[in-house]
Amino acid sequence: MSENPTFILAGNGPYDNRGCEAIVRGTVKILRHYYKDPSFFCISHFKNQEQFERQSREEFDPAIIHRKTNRRQSKYDPNWLLRLPLRSVYPELYKNWMYKEMIPHIENSNSVLSIGGDNYSLDYGIPRSFTYLDDVVLERKKPLIIWGASVGPFKKIPEYENFMKSHLQNITGIFARESATIEYLNKIGITDNVYKVADPAFLMDATEPPSDKQIEIEENSIGINLSSLMARYVSNGNLEVWINKASIILEEIAKKTDNKIYLIPHVTTPSSNDYLFLKEVKERMKTSEEKIILLPPIYNASETKWIISKMRLFAGARTHSTIAALSSYVPTLSFAYSIKAKGINKDVFGHEDYCLNPEKLTPETVVEKIESMLEKEKEIRSELKAAIPKIKDEALLAGETLMKIID
Secondary structure (H helix, E strand, O other), X not given: OOEOOEEEEEEEOOOOEHHHHHHHHHHHHHXXXXXXXXXXXXXXXXOOHHHHHHHHHHOOOOOEEEEEOOXXXXXXXXXXXXXXXXXXXXXXXXXXXXXXXXXXXXXXOOEEEEOOOOXXXXXXXXXXXXXXXXXXXXXXXXXXXXXXXXXXXXXXXXXXXXXXXXXXXXXXXXXXXXXXXXXXXXXXXXXXXXXEOOOHHHHOOOOOOOHHHOOOOOOXXXXXXXXXXXXXXXXXXXXHHHHHHHHHHHHHHHHHOOOOEEEOOOEEEOOEEHHHHHHXXXXXXXXXXXXXXXXXXXXXXXXXXXXXXXXXXXXXXOHHXXXXXXXXXXXXXXXXXOXXXXXXXXXXXXXXXXXXXXXXXXXXXXXXXXXXXXXXXHHHHHHHHHHHHHHHHHHHHHHHHHHHXXX
């Protein structure tokens, strides 16, 4: 067992996205299983300085040190005009400027893990900052692993798909978290450096909130996570239409079931805030206040997982909110807008019956699916209790595969 290695965990988002935190917690757990007293240098993308400082201050694991990438934060940044030509005319300089806080640590690190779940996709635009990350590491002859991720598809932009095919062939290892990614990579001819694992977040422990944040969860409750991001897929980007539709869906669930409903935010970043979205949705509902509970955005990833674990059923849009539920053996309906949800469901259940595509997101369809799953609750829990230990083993196996590649 290697002693005191340093791992760079790069490219992640802030802990305000509980999925990003869950990936870090799970990854740290995996690496501690295989390496003695590892330390972790996390270089992540933050929206602003205050967010970075708060995360650094509140980090409870002493082995984790946080740093931030350099990015233009807003149009009020006095240097933003200088950075635009730097990015477009001098991409090599821009790459090194973006990751300058990481570069001094690369040489003495065991390897660099590019973490973040779905960074290498078109879900959030062209993933330029992540291919830059790869270049910076590989140019310095250090192993670069795309860690526990979904990759692609890129077929909407054929020229970019050709670029990514060439780029991904140079990566030391692509640790794919679900089978849909492996199938896609196989289709575009990338096989030699691909390894099947599971999302590290499956291994994150659930933690009961401390006394100052304690919450009573009523038995047999339903947990729901919805996000403003879904407007892109449900209503062609029209947020107002999606808010109204979401309120009608929740009203229908409340009307047709006897269960208390907890609205559970999972991402509360400035640009995408589930809490503010769910608050707006709740305000438009006619259902009684007692039946619909909106959780405040005060819980970290493991505390949120503990809350989700108490639900009778969970329905979620954010991938890592559904991973929190699935790994706690809670029957889970995934609102699937990309390959990642379908791939994860296929790996867990062997089918996609518990996924709903955006075009099927109607009040009638959602309620029908929830009622059906509540009727089959015991059967689904049994399926999960059989499947999840194997998924967790796959997640843990990533550490062993890493050792074989690096050593």
